[in-house]
Amino acid sequence: MRDHIPVVVQGSGRRVRRVGLAGVLWAAAELTVTVGVVVLLLVVHQVWWTNRQAVAAAQEQVRELESDWARAPDGPEEPTDPVASAPSGDEESVSSPSPKVSATVPARAPAAKPPARDQAYAVLRIPRLGLTVPVAQGIDKRAVLDKGYAGQYPGTARPGEQGNFALAGHRNTHGEPFRYINRLRAGDELIVEVRGQRYTYVVGKVLGETTERDTGVIAPVPRSLVKPDYGYSEPGAYITLTTCTPEYTSKYRLVVWGTLRS
Structure with missing residues (x-):
C-alpha cells in the first residue's frame, strides 16, 4: 500500500486574502454608486421637481387672482400694515431692521381691503424676462x-405709494422667479397689478453684489450702506x-431698483 503523501499548496492564504x-x-x-444615485435623485428633486411644482402652483395662483379681480373689480386690495408682519429671514432676502413706517403720502389710493399675512395679493410682470409671478406679504x-x-x-411701501416697495425671491429652486433679474437693464418695465390698479416701474439702477445685511437697499429712499455710490438720494x-448671488449660493445679494412711472 502506498503511503499517502500530503500535498502542500502554497499561497492559498494569499488568494483567500485577495478574494476577501x-x-x-x-x-x-x-x-x-448607490449613495451617488440617491444624491443625484435628491439634486434632481431639489433643482427640477421643486421648480415644476412651484411654477405650476404660482401660475395657478396668478389665474385665481385675476379671476377674483374680474368678478369683483371693486377697488385695490393690498397688504396689511407691514409692521404687523415681521420677517422670518431667508437666504434670498436682505436682513431687515425693526420695521418703521414713515409718514408718507401715497402716490395712489390706499388699500381698501387688506389680505391676510402670507396671502398673494398682487402680480409682478417683467416683460423682458417673460416673468409673471404672484406677490405675497412677507418673506417667510x-x-x-x-x-x-x-x-x-x-x-416697506405698498405698490404705487411713496417709499420703497421691496421684494425678495428665489434665484434657484422653488420656481426661481428672480433667477434672471441680473439681465435687467435701465428702462425695462416692472409692472405690478393689484385689484383694479396697475403700477408700472422703470428699472433705473442695478447693484450686482452686496452683503445680506445691507439694509439700506430696502430703505424708503434706497441706498446701499456697503457701497454708498449705489442708490438714490431723493424721496x-x-x-x-x-x-x-452668485447662483446656487447665498453669499451675497443682487439688487435691482426701479422708479414709478408717473
Whole structure:
C-alpha cells in the first residue's frame, strides 16, 4: 500500500486574502454608486421637481387672482400694515431692521381691503424676462418664497405709494422667479397689478453684489450702506428686487431698483 503523501499548496492564504479584499472593494463600490444615485435623485428633486411644482402652483395662483379681480373689480386690495408682519429671514432676502413706517403720502389710493399675512395679493410682470409671478406679504421661506412667489419685505411701501416697495425671491429652486433679474437693464418695465390698479416701474439702477445685511437697499429712499455710490438720494416711489448671488449660493445679494412711472 502506498503511503499517502500530503500535498502542500502554497499561497492559498494569499488568494483567500485577495478574494476577501476584492469583495470589500466591490461592496464599497456598490455602496458608493448607490449613495451617488440617491444624491443625484435628491439634486434632481431639489433643482427640477421643486421648480415644476412651484411654477405650476404660482401660475395657478396668478389665474385665481385675476379671476377674483374680474368678478369683483371693486377697488385695490393690498397688504396689511407691514409692521404687523415681521420677517422670518431667508437666504434670498436682505436682513431687515425693526420695521418703521414713515409718514408718507401715497402716490395712489390706499388699500381698501387688506389680505391676510402670507396671502398673494398682487402680480409682478417683467416683460423682458417673460416673468409673471404672484406677490405675497412677507418673506417667510416656507409660507411665501418656496411657493415660487415674490415676497414683500414687511415695513416697506405698498405698490404705487411713496417709499420703497421691496421684494425678495428665489434665484434657484422653488420656481426661481428672480433667477434672471441680473439681465435687467435701465428702462425695462416692472409692472405690478393689484385689484383694479396697475403700477408700472422703470428699472433705473442695478447693484450686482452686496452683503445680506445691507439694509439700506430696502430703505424708503434706497441706498446701499456697503457701497454708498449705489442708490438714490431723493424721496420717491421705488421698487426693489433682491435675490442671491452668485447662483446656487447665498453669499451675497443682487439688487435691482426701479422708479414709478408717473
